[in-house]
Each structure stands twice: as structure tokens, then as C-alpha cells.
Amino acid sequence: xxxxxxxxxxxxxxxxxxxxxxxxxxxxxxxxxxxxxxGALNRLTNSTSKVSSHYLIKRNGDIIILVPDLYIAWHxxxxxxxxxxxxxxxxxxxxxxxxxxxxxxxxxxxKQIKSIFALSKYLIKKxxxxxxxxxxxxxIAPSRKKDPGEKFPWSLLAKxxxxxxxxxxxxxxxxxRSVKITAEDKxxxxxxxxxxxxxxxxxxxxxxxIFLNLLTKAFQRRFRQEIVNGKIDKECFLISENIAKxxx
Numbered sequence: 593x594x595x596x597x598x599x600x601x602x603x604x605x606x607x608x609x610x611x612x613x614x615x616x617x618x619x620x621x622x623x624x625x626x627x628x629x630x631g632a633l634n635r636l637t638n639s640t641s642k643v644s645s646h647y648l649i650k651r652n653g654d655i656i657i658l659v660p661d662l663y664i665a666w667h668x669x670x671x672x673x674x675x676x677x678x679x680x681x682x683x684x685x686x687x688x689x690x691x692x693x694x695x696x697x698x699x700x701x702x703k704q705i706k707s708i709f710a711l712s713k714y715l716i717k718k719x720x721x722x723x724x725x726x727x728x729x730x731x732i733a734p735s736r737k738k739d740p741g742e743k744f745p746w747s748l749l750a751k752x753x754x755x756x757x758x759x760x761x762x763x764x765x766x767x768x769r770s771v772k773i774t775a776e777d778k779x780x781x782x783x784x785x786x787x788x789x790x791x792x793x794x795x796x797x798x799x800x801x802i803f804l805n806l807l808t809k810a811f812q813r814r815f816r817q818e819i820v821n822g823k824i825d826k827e828c829f830l831i832s833e834n835i836a837k838x839x840x
Contacts, residue, residue: 597655598656599654599657600657601657601658603637603644605636605641605666606664606666609664610662611663611664611681613662613718614719615681616662616682616683616719617682617683617721618684618721618727619716619727620679620686620729621688621708621729622685622739622740624648624687625691625692626695627691629651629689632687632689633648637658643666644658645667645685645686645687648686648687649707650689651689651704653703653706653707654707661715661719664680665685667687668683668685669736670736670795671733673790673791674789686708690743692741693738705748708745709752713752723750724789726755728740728741728746730813731814734790734807734809735798735803742813742817743817744813746815746817756838758815760830765816765830768825768829772826773824777824777829778829780833783836785811787840805822809821811828815831816828
């Protein structure tokens with residue numbers, strides 16, 4: 593069981609119909625994106641905000657339970673991954689207290705990272721969640737969202753068998769960073785993204801070029817965190833190849 597101090601502070605923002613254990617297939621990470629932690633907690637538990645998540649991890653590592661796992665919380669919004677849309681139905685949402693990109697984005701605290709590990713492992717085991725279904729909000733809503741962002745410790749989570757990551761050496765990555773690729777390779781890059789699970793559902797009808805740029809940035813925030821510029825270089829291409837091959 594989760595040997596963590598759990599604090600209950602229930603949110604009214606959830607679907608009343610309960611779901612079955614086996615419907616839970618994803619864990620989705622978010623940051624709160626608000627200046628104050630208290631403000632974030634108030635928003636997640638206020639009926640007028642219409643948003644919630646299952647858990648909130650505070651700066652000090654405390655885990656607050658907002659919505660019990662078997663109820664659908666309102667965290668993912670308009671989202672898609674592979675052939676699924678509206679991921680609230682299939683996922684557990686974890687909010688992590690962080691001011692986010694608009695308010696002086698911070699590193700996640702050591703205590704938060706410890707709690708992220710413990711809570712993730714507990715959920716993966718309990719609901720038999722596959723590691724390739726542990727995602728960030730920006731993965732499932734790339735045209736709208738940046739969270740949990742490029743400071744989120746995905747590679748550390750992967751070392752602990754919590755999510756997927758590539759197996760390329762630092763030397764290989766550095767050597768290929770900012771190296772230009774062909775138009776053909778760019779097409780393959782997007783095919784790889786589809787294999788990984790990213791979708792090209794452009795619900796807001798954003799111009800294609802802008803949408804693909806946002807999609808590339810989502811991929812970079814997740815898998816190539818050093819430079820998030822929306823430009824597909826050889827490093828991004830190789831990472832996409834490496835991960836797509838693993839998921840076959």
C-alpha cells in the first residue's frame with residue numbers, strides 16, 4: 593500500500609457514475625500553473641471552476657486526494673491519444689503544484705519527485721497501467737497545453753519503470769542536436785509520433801503548420817527537454833525512431 597501521508601480534501605467536480613478498475617488505463621500528469629498553492633487547491637475544489645484531478649502533490653510532497661480513483665475527475669479536457677478521445681474516462685489525473693510557464697516556471701521539488709514516484713508506482717500496480725500510458729497533459733492536448741513541461745523529470749521516472757524513454761547515449765544526442773534533416777525524414781518523424789500515440793486531431797482547426805509546430809514542441813517537452821523550439825532536428829528524429837521501435 594501507499595506508505596504516504598494522504599490528506600483528503602474532496603472536490604465536487606466529478607462524474608457521479610462510478611467506473612470499473614479496468615477502465616483506468618492512463619496516468620496523466622499536470623502542473624497547477626498558478627502562483628499560489630492555496631489558490632490552486634481552491635480552484636480544484638470549487639464547484640464553479642469545473643476542474644479537478646484525483647490527486648494534488650504539494651511543494652512539500654504531501655499528497656491530497658481530491659477525487660477517489662473510481663470516479664471520473666475533470667482534468668484532461670479536450671484530449672486524444674491513439675484511438676481514444678476525451679481521456680478523463682480512462683485516466684487518473686495528478687496535479688503537481690508548480691507556477692507553470694506563465695508564472696516563472698520552477699523545478700519540481702525533491703519532495704514532490706519522491707511523492708510522484710511513490711504515487712505512480714502504487715497506481716501502476718493497482719490498475720495494471722502500462723508504462724507507455726503514463727503521459728503529460730501536453731502529450732494528449734498538444735495544441736492547448738504545455739504541462740507538466742520540460743522541467744518534469746521524465747527520464748528519472750523511466751529509470752524507475754514508470755514511463756517510457758529512449759535509450760540513446762548523451763554523446764549521440766549532443767552530436768545530432770540542431771543538425772538539419774530532410775523533408776522525407778520529417779514525414780517519418782510524424783509517422784513515429786503516431787506510433788508512439790500522439791494524434792493529429794486538430795479540433796480547433798489551427799493552421800496545419802502551426803499545429804505541427806505545437807505537436808513537435810509537445811514531443812520535445814517530453815523527450816528532448818533541453819531545447820523546445822518546434823524545429824525537428826536529427827536529435828528529435830533519432831529519439832522518435834528509437835521510441836517508436838520499442839513500442840512495436
